[in-house]
Amino acid sequence: MPEGHVTHRLARELELAFADRPVRVASPQGRFAEAAALLDGQVLTGAESWGKNLFIEFGAAIVHVHLGLIGKLRVGPAAPPSALDTLRLRITDGITAAELRGPQTCALLTGEERAAVVAALGPDPLRADADPLRGWARVTRSARPIASLLLDQRVAAGVGNIFRCEALYRQRLHPLTPGLRVTRRRWDRLWGDFVELMPPAVASGRIDTVLPEHTPEAMGRPPRVDRHGGEVYVYRRAGEPCLVCGTEVSAQEFEARRLYWCRRCQRRR
DNA sequence: AGCTCATGGCGAG
DNA sequence: TCGCCCTGAGCTG
Secondary structure, three states, X not given: OOOHHHHHHHHHHHHXXXXXXXXXXXXXXXXXXXXXXXXXXXXXXEEEEEXXXXXXXXXXXXXXXXXXXXXXXXXXXXXXXXXXXHEEEEEEOOOEEEEEEOOOEEEEEOHHHHHHHHHOOOOOOOOOOOOHHHHHHHHHOOOOEHHHHHHOOOOOOOOOHHHHHHHHHHOOOOOOOEHHHOOHHHHHHHHHHHHHHHHHHHHHOOOOOOOHHXXXXXXXXXXXOOOOOOXXXXXOOOOOEOOOOOOEOEEEEEOOEEEEEOOOOOOOO
């Protein structure tokens, strides 16, 4: 579920539903029970996201949520919760309810601790104050492959496997290109793709990366949308024809994640 | 009913 | 580099 667009979207949804109102807070599963009891009945003062981290604020007390690979936070009309054994956190005002399951992190933080989490992150393309040069500084002095660097949250906070594969495709960059061989111009364009693609993903809840001239319809093929809901060039399309050149999309395990690319459009150099 | 995999990240070795 | 954590959807049988 979770690249940066998801957590930013959730922050918006939480603010819209609960900001400046007292809420009921509970942890039916029990693992967050002590903190939940402390926050129950308090005013939810705001919600903010930084990369893949979500901060839900109750005055000075901050709930830090990181969904990890399988975590989900669903915000919707309040209804009796099911599967209480996995329900880590529930926030409700009686009208709307937010239900958190399977997070990698759900912890109560002080402002200072939150600042430390943020300080460990690189620039977030979804934040207006992001400085892409901080990411560039790491890329240009690293021999690590660009595919590895793009998942490093110190390089670009909030970028995950879909945005990584898709931005590399859009810039026709081979995933294993060493960072120090990536030119400044190419980095600017990669960053530009994140800045261009991520805000619409926050708004829509899906990741769309395909240019109008390359959509399956434009190429005379049936529409093809990934399970995550978006239209993409290579992500999870192994063996299918590249939308631009028709070559079978390649896939390979790389650093415990699946990497997708077109060996013809993204040549090594 | 069971198995596999997933848009992450951590710590041990 | 690997194993591990967390949950549930989408397959296979």
